[in-house]
Amino acid sequence: MRVGKWILASGIILAAVMAGAPALAQQRDFTIDPDYSCVACHTEKRRAFLLGTHSERGIRCHDCHGGVPQAFEQATAHAGADYIGTPGKLETVRLCASCHSDPDQMRRYGLPVGQLAEYRTSRHGHLLLEGGDLNAPTCTDCHDAHTILPPNDARSNVYPTNIAATCEDCHEDAALMGGYGLDTGQIETHRASAHGVALYVENNFAAPTCVSCHGSHAALPPAVSQIADVCGQCHVQVRRAFYSGAHGDAALAGTIPGCTACHSNHGTERVAPDQIAATCTECHEADSPAALIGVEIAEQVTRATQDLHSSEEAIHELIRAGRRVADVKLRHQTALTVYLQISQAQHSLDLEVLEDLSRQVGSIATDIRAAEEVAAEHRWEHGLTLIPVWFLALSAIVLAWFKLRALRKEEL
Amino acid sequence: MNEPQKKPRLKWLAVFWADLKASTDPALLGVARFLGLLYGPIDRTVSIDQAARKALGRRLPAFVGWRHALGGITYMLFIVLVVTGVLLSFYYRPSVQEAYPSIQYVVSEVPLGWLVRDLHVWSANLIVIAIMAHMARVFFAGTYKPPRETNWLAGLLLLLVVLAFGGTGYLLPWDQWAYWTTTEVLDTISRAPVLGVFASVLQGDAVVSGATLSRFFAWHVIILPWIAFALLLLHFSLLRKHGIAPPPGETREAGDGVPFFPNHLLKAFIVGVLVLAVAISLAALFPRPVGDPADPFTLPSALVSSWIVVDVSLALIRYLGVWGFWLFTLLGMSMALLPLFDRRPERRLRRRPIVLALGTLFFFGFLVAWLAGRQLRSLPPSTQLRPGEMIERFVPEQESAEAPQNEPDAEAEGGEEEQP
Secondary structure, rough: OHHHHHHHHHHHHHHHHHHHHHHHHHOOOOOOOOOOHHHHOOOOHHHHHHOHHHHHHHOOOHHHHOOOOOOHHHHHHHOOOOOOOOHHHHHHHHHHHHHHOOOOHHHOOOOOEEEHHHHOHHHHHHHHHHHOOOOOOHHHHHHOOOOOOOOOOOOOOOOOOHHHHHHHHHHOOOHHHHHHOOOOOHHHHHHOOHHHHHHOOOOOOOOOOOHHOOOOOOOOOOOOOHHHHHOOOHHHHHHHHHHHHHHHHHHHHOOOOOOOHHHHHOOOOOOOHHHHHHHHHHOOOOHHHHOOOHHHHHHHHHHHHHHHHHHHHHHHHHHHHOOOOHHHHHHHHHHHHHHHHHHHHHHHHHHHHHHHHHHHHHHHHHHHHHHHHHHHHHHHHHOOOOHHHHHHHHHHHHHHHHHHHHHHHHHH | HHHHHHHHHHHHHHHHHHHHHHHHHHHHHHHHHHHHHHHHHHHHHHOHHHHHHHHHHOOOOOOHHHHHHHHHHHHHHHHHHHHHHHHHHOOOOOOOOOOOOOOHHHHHOOOOOHHHHHHHHHHHHHHHHHHHHHHHHHHHHHHOOOOOOOHHHHHHHHHHHHHHHHHHHHOOOOOHEEEEHHHHHHHHHHOOOHHHHHHHHHOOOOOOOOOHHHHHHHHHHHHHHHHHHHHHHHHHHHHHHHHOOOOOOOOOOOOOOOOOHHHHHHHHHHHHHHHHHHHEEEHHHHHOOOOOOOOOOOOOOOOOOOHHHHHHHHHHHHHHHHHHHHHHHHHHHHHHHHHHOOOOOOOOHOOOOOHHHHHHHHHHHHHOOOOOEEEEEEOOOHHOHHHHHHHHHHHHOOOOOOHHHHHHHHHHHHHOOOOO
């Protein structure tokens, strides 16, 4: 029996070691292969390449650059029919696509194969593939030539917080962009926008970067009639409300540039409640029925905003007074939800719905303020206790004083 | 019309009292005899009655005046703190989950709970003022000199105990202000060479946490009260032994003044009632607000201090830095050692310039720091840095000569430039 146990234990250990062996083998080998000649000269390229994901997959220099890696003389090594040295922009697209458009090769990594197809539809792809414009970016301009990393790696050029800087390389170059009739400054505007603040300051990775609206490989500005749909990918409820109103029809017809008509594109400016009416008059004449709807919307939104602020202040006061605010906070949360619905529903221009929602916020705020007023009354009553306290204290002091004086007289 | 109505009632009381004294009711006499049986043997052994009569009947020196009330006020405030503290302990629960809700319950649900709690907070402030005033009087009058130097040290130890009481009690409400003020002060103490170890032991965790709350509670309600009672006993015993120090140039013999009871006690009563009424008024008019519940992961928008010593400490830490805080503490500690060096019988202030300067610096500095601290409602600047600023401030820059060798990425980017 004892021998059987030993055999069983050894078997388990052996199985564990064998299961771990592939994992060990997959670890990156940083030692220099003495039989591989490329790295003898291109040491800095080797170092950069080892940081990237391709080195993990066993891809080597000659797989892209060709040549004879077994030869240790430059002339012989840089020879051979497949030697291409440093590939040009078009050759780069061809090289990358040779694997990345092949479903058989990409399947094992779970990667999509549509990048080339998408790239062909993009403005970048048009310029390079059809126009031969070497200013247009190729794969390595965004993904790096050797240190190629997946987009979820924080070191990658296409990581959400890095991608704006990658686009910036060309799109903030005024001389380069001038040739295509494009403005610069979009990226700075995006950084300062609500989206930029959410991404860079609040580290909210759900916030859109350049590629979220323009596409990555299929990079193009959205068409006028598509803008509301692009924004609506995230702002789903706003999109629904927008298309249920008159502005939605106008956007579909291409008469107005969707969301950007009021909010601008890269800046995504928020229209504050007190600016709503003025924003409407940018297109509609003042005193026109449409502008009056704007005034009414502004009033409803302003009232709801004020109610929300006042209930927040009331909660703050309740906390300071030591009241338990769990219930009140839940009610406030409800008011916030309704307020969120107001900010969505105002895009439908439906005044009845707005009025109803704004009334709901007002009703909750009134309740919360009433609770605060009760607490304030209690504080006032606390002050009233001082009347008996001081009456008793002063009476006691006066009596003691008289007694003290009488005692002094006795002593004398 | 009121007079005839009042008289019968008072008369009824007088008649009742007279009847009670003249009663031969066996049950009543039985109760009185039983109490006498209990008290008699005790009094014969310990002679409480005699001791009480002796204590009450002794005469205080004639120079004892209103200025000697400061120590008494301090003691009375201590009693108020003990009583209100015991009442609070009926409801307070020292755990991370329950501390804050229990304070809310005391303030908003318990009848007069708000008064007990705010009286506790305000007495904790007033006792510091009373101690400082008491100390200043003793210091400038030079009454700490032999033979009363031991009592001066006992008084200073009592001050430390009161500071420890306040410091440990400050965290107990477990709101944001309490949490982050304690964090900042413990952080400052932990940077001192020896006390740093003490601070980390007291904190009991890497950050201020439930472990800290338990420790502070234990110190506040179990350890410190015993130390305080022992020191108070020493303080009062020494006071009785050496008597109240006469003012410089006083020739009258002690014992030719007023009797302790009822003359002096009436004076103490007047002062005590006045101080208590002031404390209740402050409690009713300026309640200590409750902050948001403590949250180690969120900084409060501001720190609101509710204890004088916290005002002083924060002002010293913010305006003079950690070393300023410790220098001021050293100045205070140097006063503790003063009786060891200043043993001359000279007590006139004009002849003691160093003591005058030292005392003025400390007491005036305390006052200035307190007023400055009242203006502080902000968080320490170090907590408000954004990550970028923090890197710039705290991470040293790499030496430029070594940088290219250590940065493979720079090489990789160089490779891109070769492309057409």
